Amino acid sequence: MLTLLEESQVLAVSLKKAKNYLRLDHTEDDENLTLLIRAATYAVEQALGRSLMAKTWQKTVFIKHTRDGTGRITLPFPPLIDVLSVEIKTGYERPPEGPPDDPPQRITKSPMYSRQSGDFRQSHRYLISKDKMVPTVVVHGMNCTVKVKYTAGYGDRASMLPPSIRQAILILVADMYENRTIQSCIPANAFVKLLLAPYRIVSLA
Numbered sequence: 001m002l003t004l005l006e007e008s009q010v011l012a013v014s015l016k017k018a019k020n021y022l023r024l025d026h027t028e029d030d031e032n033l034t035l036l037i038r039a040a041t042y043a044v045e046q047a048l049g050r051s052l053m054a055k056t057w058q059k060t061v062f063i064k065h066t067r068d069g070t071g072r073i074t075l076p077f078p079p080l081i082d083v084l085s086v087e088i089k090t091g092y093e094r095p096p097e098g099p100p101d102d103p104p105q106r107i108t109k110s111p112m113y114s115r116q117s118g119d120f121r122q123s124h125r126y127l128i129s130k131d132k133m134v135p136t137v138v139v140h141g142m143n144c145t146v147k148v149k150y151t152a153g154y155g156d157r158a159s160m161l162p163p164s165i166r167q168a169i170l171i172l173v174a175d176m177y178e179n180r181t182i183q184s185c186i187p188a189n190a191f192v193k194l195l196l197a198p199y200r201i202v203s204l205a
Contacts, residue, residue: 001060002076005149008053008156012041013169021170022177033177040172044165049201051077052161054153056084065142073137073148078201080135081151083128090144133201168195 011034018033019025045052055077063071075083129136139146154160171192 003058003060004055005058006056008055008153010053010156010158011037012044012052012158012161013037013166013173014158018170018173022174029177032180033173036173036176037169040169040176043172044169044196045077048165048196048199049077050079050199051153052165053158054081054151054156056149056151059148059150060145061148062145063139063142069140069142071139071141071146073139073146075135075137075148075150075152077152078133078135079152079154080132081153081155083135083137084149084151085147086126086128086137086139087147087149088125088139088141088144090141162199164195165199168192171195 015030015034015037018037019030022033024033041052051057057075057077059073059075061071061073125140127138129138135150135152137146137148154162158166171189175189
């Protein structure tokens with residue numbers, strides 16, 4: 001199960017840039033335009049399978065019996081910024097209303113991986129891949145519930161996004177704004193597909 005715990009309130013494309021792109025000099029549509037920027041950003045994230053602005057995620061997985069006694073947990077929506085914590089407890093988690101259970105084993109309280117240092121550390125219970133685009137946690141254990149809390153995205157500033165992605169968002173915002181009174185579906189923009197193609201994550205599974 002993947003849970004979004006926190007997301008940046010910084011827009012992937014600023015309201016000012018969007019208004020300049022649309023050549024708007026009034027404030028009447030600022031609220032609507034902000035919603036369109038967020039909608040376009042979400043659409044791009046889903047199309048690419050990536051986090052754009054920094055987000056905090058939690059991936060929860062139950063690892064069953066495996067032949068080699070390990071379980072691999074892929075962390076969706078890269079690029080990885082930091083792994084904040086890895087919690088491991090034996091068996092399924094009890095529901096909140098159930099009897100108290102032993103507290104989860106918190107292996108670490110500090111980031112083990114950071115994009116800046118490219119660190120790759122090993123503990124007695126897990127390994128963390130240093131590949132920020134295909135981040136993976138390998139847990140040594142079976143019949144256990146693992147929670148991985150991590151941050152992902154290009155950063156907390158819009159300027160950290162690749163220019164092609166920012167341009168694609170601007171085009172989507174413009175398409176939605178200029179066709180806001182049209183009841184039928186808006187045709188897909190071929191140029192947006194070209195801009196996003198190099199960044200799309202393709203699953204080989």
